Amino acid sequence: MTRATARELGEGRLLLDLDFRDTEGLVAAYLLPSDDGWTLIETGPTTCRTALLDGLRAAGVTPEEIRRVFVTHIHLDHAGGVGALAESLPRAQFYAHALGVPHLVDPTRLVASARRAWGAAADPLWGPILPTPAPRIEPLHGGERFPLVGGELEVIATPGHAKHHLAFFDTRLRGLFTGDGAGVRLERSTHLRPAVPPPDLDLDILFSSLATMQRTDPRFVLFSHFGPSPDGPADLGRYRAIVTEWRDVALAAAHEDPDPDAVARRLAEHDALTLRAEGVAPSEAERESLVSGYDLAAKGFLRWFETRGELPPRAH
Numbered sequence: 597m598t599r600a601t602a603r604e605l606g607e608g609r610l611l612l613d614l615d616f617r618d619t620e621g622l623v624a625a626y627l628l629p630s631d632d633g634w635t636l637i638e639t640g641p642t643t644c645r646t647a648l649l650d651g652l653r654a655a656g657v658t659p660e661e662i663r664r665v666f667v668t669h670i671h672l673d674h675a676g677g678v679g680a681l682a683e684s685l686p687r688a689q690f691y692a693h694a695l696g697v698p699h700l701v702d703p704t705r706l707v708a709s710a711r712r713a714w715g716a717a718a719d720p721l722w723g724p725i726l727p728t729p730a731p732r733i734e735p736l737h738g739g740e741r742f743p744l745v746g747g748e749l750e751v752i753a754t755p756g757h758a759k760h761h762l763a764f765f766d767t768r769l770r771g772l773f774t775g776d777g778a779g780v781r782l783e784r785s786t787h788l789r790p791a792v793p794p795p796d797l798d799l800d801i802l803f804s805s806l807a808t809m810q811r812t813d814p815r816f817v818l819f820s821h822f823g824p825s826p827d828g829p830a831d832l833g834r835y836r837a838i839v840t841e842w843r844d845v846a847l848a849a850a851h852e853d854p855d856p857d858a859v860a861r862r863l864a865e866h867d868a869l870t871l872r873a874e875g876v877a878p879s880e881a882e883r884e885s886l887v888s889g890y891d892l893a894a895k896g897f898l899r900w901f902e903t904r905g906e907l908p909p910r911a912h
Contacts, residue, residue, distance in 0.1 A: 602627070602655035605816075607769050608745060611823055612651035614644035616673065617721070621783045621822045622887050623673055626773060627655060628766060629745040633663035633687070637764060637773050638820055641676035642723030648677070649684060662688045664742060666749070668775025669761040670696035671793075672710060672722045673887060674820060678733070679703065679726030690728060693753070694735035696760035700728045736762060744768060754809060756802025757791055763809055770815035772828070777805055778835050780821040780888045787876045788831055789867070789884050790839045791821075793892040794899045799843060803836050821887045842866070846897035850907055859894035 601620075603611045608629045616623035625648060626637040634657055640648060652659060662685045667675035670692060678690055678700050692700055699706050703725045710718040710725065738753025747768030754763040754777040764773040776791040792799075810832050817828020825831050842863060849862035864881075867890070871881055901907040 602651050605769070605771070605818075605824060609766065609769055609771070610655050611818075612648060612655070613822075614638075614640040614651070615647040616640060616644055617886055619883070619886060622883070624818070624820055624822050625651070626818060627652075627657065628749065630663065630743055631745060633661040635664045635666070635742065635744065635749060636662050636685075636688070637666050637668070638674050638775075639665060639667060639677040639681050640674070641672050641721070642680040642725065643677075643721065645677050645680050645684065645723070648681070659685050660687050664688060665690045666736075666751075666762075666764060667692050667696075668763065668773065668777070668820060669693065669758045670699055670706070671758065671776070672706065672725065674775060675700065676706075676722045676725055679728045680724065682726075682728050682732050688732075690733040691736050691751075692733060693760035693762050694737055697733055697735045700733055701730045703727055738762065750812075752808060752812070754805035756798050756800075756805045757793075759796050759798075761805070763805075765812045765814065770813075771818050771824070772809055772812055772814035772816065773818045773820070774809065775820050776888075777802070777809065778817065778819070778832055779838070780884055781819050781825050781831060782821060782880065782883060783823045785876055785880050786874050787871060787880055787884070788835060788838055789888055790835075790842050790893060791888045792839065792842070792896040792900075793888075794895045797896040797900050799839065799900060802839070806832060806836055821884075842893065843897060846894060847901060847906060850898060850901060854898065854907060856891065856894045856898060859898060860890040863890045863893055 601613045610627040612625040614623040623640045628635040665688050740751040742749045750765040752763040757776045780789040818824045845866045849859045
């Protein structure tokens, strides 16, 4: 059952909870007012389409009023629903990184990747991944600016988590929409978890992108997983150290046993110690794993280590 929620963030900006996996507080979309209608950041997967449309209604916004839709990157929990929403948002133009646009127009590889990673669970988890009509989607490279009420939306290229990752900065709100570029921090939690999946994780570039985001000097940091952080600028400052800790744990584990499951277990053990030290309930780790699992982190690190020559290549 979807829960239609729209929450005021200030300056007329709104957060929509997409009720991913029938769970509140996992995947957020954001509504920003512009003079000609509304701008939407993130679509979530197709399984969140009904919750998103219900959220628009709760906000008093009609689908026809959505004029621009931006996605931070094309991973399915952020952009899997683009194709399904193209018909539902008839006046909207969609925007994604130039490297991601071809995969949204022809999602064959996205579908195949989802089936490899999740098997039979892919369809109920993500729903159908539909093609987006090419005229309805435009490529971004970073540096573009789009009008908002009282300011602009600046597009920032932030690769590292993925080659096709973008962040967005709302100059009026002084809000930075980080996608997965600054990790996962769920609401009402102090815990910050790395988002470091395969296939094209690059930690050097990720750290450079993190510095780029810090230079925007945001007042608010708004996570796709999930919502505005009460101390977001501090989160940007500490994210590099947390990712570095996880990298070191993963590399030590991989030298002992390069099996992804073994590395994932070691990461989970390390994270349990962090949760305990922060006074965060273990159940929070379970919720975080719904959007950023230890298994994905292990596979992302292992691939990164192999590309760097820190581990011999594995048979895939």
